[in-house]
Amino acid sequence: xxxxxxxxxxxxxxxxxxxxxxxxxxxxxxxxxxxxxxxxxxxxxxxxxxxxxxxxxxxxxxxxxxxxxxxxxxxxxxxxxxxxxxxxxxxxxxxxxxxxxxxxxxxxxxxxxxxxxxxxxxxxxxxxxxxxxxxxxxxxxxxxxxxxxxxxxxxxxxxxxxxxxxxxxxxxxxxxxxxxxxxxxxxxxxxxxxxxxxxxxxxxxxxxxxxxxxxxxxxxxxxxxxxxxxxxxxxxxxxxxxxxxxxxxxxxxxxxxxxxxxxxxxxxxxxxxxxxxxxxxxxxxxxxxxxxxxxxxxxxxxxxxxxxxxxxxxxxxxxxxxxxxxxxxxxxxxxxxxxxxxxxxxxxxxxxxxxxxxxxxxxxxxxxxxxxxxxxxxxxxxxxxxxxxxxxxxxxxxxxxxxxxxxxxxxxxxxxxxxxxxxxxxxxxxxxxxxxxxxxxxxxxxxxxxxxxxxxxxxxxxxxxxxxxxxxxxxxxxxxxxxxxxxxxxxxxxxxxxxxxxxxxxxxxxxxxxxxxxxxxx
Ligand SMILES: [Fe+2]
Numbered sequence: 001x002x003x004x005x006x007x008x009x010x011x012x013x014x015x016x017x018x019x020x021x022x023x024x025x026x027x028x029x030x031x032x033x034x035x036x037x038x039x040x041x042x043x044x045x046x047x048x049x050x051x052x053x054x055x056x057x058x059x060x061x062x063x064x065x066x067x068x069x070x071x072x073x074x075x076x077x078x079x080x081x082x083x084x085x086x087x088x089x090x091x092x093x094x095x096x097x098x099x100x101x102x103x104x105x106x107x108x109x110x111x112x113x114x115x116x117x118x119x120x121x122x123x124x125x126x127x128x129x130x131x132x133x134x135x136x137x138x139x140x141x142x143x144x145x146x147x148x149x150x151x152x153x154x155x156x157x158x159x160x161x162x163x164x165x166x167x168x169x170x171x172x173x174x175x176x177x178x179x180x181x182x183x184x185x186x187x188x189x190x191x192x193x194x195x196x197x198x199x200x201x202x203x204x205x206x207x208x209x210x211x212x213x214x215x216x217x218x219x220x221x222x223x224x225x226x227x228x229x230x231x232x233x234x235x236x237x238x239x240x241x242x243x244x245x246x247x248x249x250x251x252x253x254x255x256x257x258x259x260x261x262x263x264x265x266x267x268x269x270x271x272x273x274x275x276x277x278x279x280x281x282x283x284x285x286x287x288x289x290x291x292x293x294x295x296x297x298x299x300x301x302x303x304x305x306x307x308x309x310x311x312x313x314x315x316x317x318x319x320x321x322x323x324x325x326x327x328x329x330x331x332x333x334x335x336x337x338x339x340x341x342x343x344x345x346x347x348x349x350x351x352x353x354x355x356x357x358x359x360x361x362x363x364x365x366x367x368x369x370x371x372x373x374x375x376x377x378x379x380x381x382x383x384x385x386x387x388x389x390x391x392x393x394x395x396x397x398x399x400x401x402x403x404x405x406x407x408x409x410x411x412x413x414x415x416x417x418x419x420x421x422x423x424x425x426x427x428x429x430x431x432x433x434x435x436x437x438x439x440x441x442x443x444x445x446x447x448x449x450x451x452x453x454x455x456x457x458x459x460x461x462x463x464x465x466x467x468x469x470x471x472x473x474x475x476x477x478x479x480x481x482x483x484x485x486x487x488x489x490x491x492x493x494x495x496x497x498x499x500x501x502x503x504x505x506x507x508x509x510x511x512x513x514x515x516x517x518x519x520x521x522x
Contacts, residue, residue, distance in 0.1 A: 014104045024240070050139070053142070109139075161210045276398055277439045305331075388445065401438070411452065472497065475494045
């Protein structure tokens with residue numbers, strides 16, 4: 001009997017914390033919409049406090065051991081994505097998951113607040129202002145340390161709220177050897193969570209709330225979540241895991257990995273900001289003649305509404321669930337066949353246009369994806385790609401557009417906010433065959449909605465490449481996930497020149513130079 005196998009992509013959620021982290025052990029959730037499974041890996045560090053994640057700039061010993069064991073950092077304290085250790089690199093590539101930023105949830109603070117409350121009450125008075133000021137200091141340094149660790153090791157950090165205190169006064173006293181009214185407990189715990197929310201926003205971290213579900217109207221743990229007088233029933237962990245997964249799906253930033261930065265450094269011919277980033281958008285040039293435009297048009301496969309039939313989980317795509325509409329049925333996408341890619345290569349890489357592109361981006365380049373985009377005329381406001389946005393591409397990625405029809409005023413021209421500060425957006429108009437490049441991170445841009453005619457164009461993703469790399473033109477199957485690692489990604493679509501391997505792989509560049517360790521954890 002043939003089994004039906006449903007392929008899913010796993011994502012590990014590392015949960016680091018005191019005993020509250022244990023609720024997350026062996027938890028998984030499946031998101032069928034994006035064919036993903038989020039599974040936890042827990043680093044339980046007994047009694048872990050928010051003030052000891054970093055001690056004198058040194059990573060907490062047990063935390064360091066966990067991160068090394070999980071191959072998130074190297075034994076000498078570098079992020080794994082910046083290592084030049086061949087054995088570690090081989091292990092990374094063997095997993096096939098590339099060099100994503102690991103998702104790490106910090107779940108500490110409850111024990112700290114409880115002990116703090118005991119000390120505070122020893123003085124006999126409940127001083128709200130003092131509690132707020134003391135907790136503010138600890139929460140600020142906690143969130144700063146999480147941010148520092150995340151930045152140095154290339155992690156995506158999430159800070160979890162602390163579990164609300166249990167409601168039973170006598171049980172609390174029995175367990176903790178001091179008495180505190182439930183109002184006082186609730187105040188201190190709520191204060192900590194409120195401060196967390198304030199500081200995560202300041203320090204580019206994300207917060208996983210939980211007290212909105214776990215706490216009753218008085219700020220204590222709801223009876224249905226009561227577990228052992230201290231912890232919440234582990235059933236809440238699935239709710240938190242969903243929230244963490246949502247946060248990650250909205251914010252994923254694979255392009256922020258150290259490897260993209262390293263790659264970009266290697267590719268650059270100059271330390272100056274590339275011209276394209278200085279001007280934002282290049283002037284359109286009439287590169288292709290009418291006959292060539294015809295040949296390109298013929299090489300375009302069937303056009304479809306959906307840009308992405310497969311899970312879209314990387315920098316170049318919209319979040320899979322979003323309240324705002326990201327895609328529009330007015331825009332269709334299509335692939336380009338091998339003959340089209342050959343022509344593009346002949347003109348854009350080998351022809352004089354190649355030098356102009358190299359000069360704009362300041363390096364050699366590969367067109368790692370090209371696709372056709374057809375925008376149907378409509379009278380509505382634009383949504384998705386027809387609304388002003390930036391692309392948040394990784395460093396070293398630029399975009400290009402080739403018109404395949406004449407584009408007049410109001411007929412779907414690429415529109416952008418000029419970098420010279422002019423208040424009015426500008427439209428790029430041009431004849432079929434006109435090409436221009438843009439830095440999609442530098443300028444707000446959109447494809448303006450065509451009003452009466454259908455606009456057809458090719459849309460390019462251009463990667464800077466070092467001297468020794470081949471300048472390819474590649475068309476990934478529609479819905480393909482863009483590379484997360486510029487040193488290695490799958491060439492699963494049509495490619496010109498044809499490659500021996502279906503992988504783009506430049507291992508020789510990986511070990512060229514590396515950053516000094518920021519921490520010495522072991
Ligand atoms: Fe864009």
